[in-house]
Amino acid sequence: MRQAALQRVEAEFMVKDRPDFHVGDNVDIGVRIMEGDKERTQVFTGVVLGRRGGGLTETFTVRRIVASEGVERTFPLHAPSIAFIRVIRSGKVRRAKLTYLRKRTGKATRLEEERREVVPGEGAPAETAEA
Amino acid sequence: MPAILGKKIGMTNVFDGQGRQVCVTVIEAGPCQVLQVKSVDTDGYNAVQLGFAEKPVRLVTKPLAGHFKKSGATAKRFIREYRTDDTAKYQPGAQVTVVEFEGVDLVDVIGVSKGRGFAGVMKRHHFGGQPASHGTERKHRSSGGIGEGAGIPGRAVRLGKRMSGHMGHERRTIERIKLVKIDAEANLLVVRGSVPGPNGAYVLVRNARKVGVPKQK
Numbered sequence: 219m220r221q222a223a224l225q226r227v228e229a230e231f232m233v234k235d236r237p238d239f240h241v242g243d244n245v246d247i248g249v250r251i252m253e254g255d256k257e258r259t260q261v262f263t264g265v266v267l268g269r270r271g272g273g274l275t276e277t278f279t280v281r282r283i284v285a286s287e288g289v290e291r292t293f294p295l296h297a298p299s300i301a302f303i304r305v306i307r308s309g310k311v312r313r314a315k316l317t318y319l320r321k322r323t324g325k326a327t328r329l330e331e332e333r334r335e336v337v338p339g340e341g342a343p344a345e346t347a348e349a
Numbered sequence: 350m351p352a353i354l355g356k357k358i359g360m361t362n363v364f365d366g367q368g369r370q371v372c373v374t375v376i377e378a379g380p381c382q383v384l385q386v387k388s389v390d391t392d393g394y395n396a397v398q399l400g401f402a403e404k405p406v407r408l409v410t411k412p413l414a415g416h417f418k419k420s421g422a423t424a425k426r427f428i429r430e431y432r433t434d435d436t437a438k439y440q441p442g443a444q445v446t447v448v449e450f451e452g453v454d455l456v457d458v459i460g461v462s463k464g465r466g467f468a469g470v471m472k473r474h475h476f477g478g479q480p481a482s483h484g485t486e487r488k489h490r491s492s493g494g495i496g497e498g499a500g501i502p503g504r505a506v507r508l509g510k511r512m513s514g515h516m517g518h519e520r521r522t523i524e525r526i527k528l529v530k531i532d533a534e535a536n537l538l539v540v541r542g543s544v545p546g547p548n549g550a551y552v553l554v555r556n557a558r559k560v561g562v563p564k565q566k
Contacts (some may be wrong), residue, residue, distance in 0.1 A: 223359075223535060224375055227373075227375050227530070227532070227537065228363070230363075231363050294362070297368065297370070298364055
């Protein structure tokens with residue numbers, strides 16, 4: 219009963235068509251950005267370091283290298299500002315959190331690819347112009 | 350000026366109109382029953398007494414049973430009254446639901462805070478404690494001196510001194526928090542931010558008493 223009430227409140231805000239992505243996957247995240255009164259989508263590409271939380275409060279962290287500097291962004295999974303999540307490549311990992319990637323650079327950050335059937339989420343365009 | 354009794358269910362997040370994540374508390378509020386309507390003539394002040402959460406008849410004491418019977422209501426666990434001069438629309442035995450909060454923006458939530466037991470001064474009053482080293486022994490979390498004890502006056506004068514002791518489990522009012530959502534079907538109120546007490550605690554929600562520009566965005 220207790221959980222049911224919370225789920226009921228959360229249900230309204232949940233995004234149902236998020237793809238099934240895993241830790242270690244390389245993903246494109248389409249982030250909606252407001253510039254003045256215009257909206258555009260910026261793509262943040264990187265590897266998923268981890269997911270935490272459940273229900274509407276679930277978040278995930280994506281790490282990428284920008285100008286030889288590591289950048290990590292944590293997104294709420296159900297944030298309305300995420301236009302799409304696209305899995306590019308699935309990594310074979312044996313950890314739930316890939317914090318060890320932070321210490322590595324260059325070739326050492328590569329992850330072995332795992333062939334997995336990827337269920338693309340709706341609203342994830344196969345081809346999107348890089349913003 | 351609506352008020353209602355409820356149970357704190359728990360906290361979660363929702364997204365507001367701008368896509369920002371907002372932390373909220375879900376309160377299962379009502380349906381309550383009016384147990385008594387007090388008036389200046391009979392009681393010296395105007396108030397409405399509400400009851401919430403069914404209680405098995407075997408647990409009801411005889412004096413309370415008579416009280417419930419008088420209003421025509423079933424036995425309730427949680428009984429609170431709130432003062433209002435606008436008592437005309439309340440009849441003993443009538444139902445009060447979250448629908449009354451339609452159009453309300455800010456509410457006050459009154460509850461009993463989580464009990465912390467016998468707490469030391471660092472937790473209770475945010476004292477700094479004593480140094481970790483430089484000769485400090487077994488006194489890392491104590492307060493400093495609390496005043497002269499020997500000589501004149503020959504006893505420690507420490508009226509009002511902040512010391513360790515029981516913390517929490519006190520009635521607390523969170524004023525002017527935003528009412529985010531009303532779910533009449535499931536009897537839920539969703540308010541922004543936190544609310545006193547553990548999950549499952551009973552609370553009173555009322556229209557905010559104070560007016561003016563809210564602190565919250």
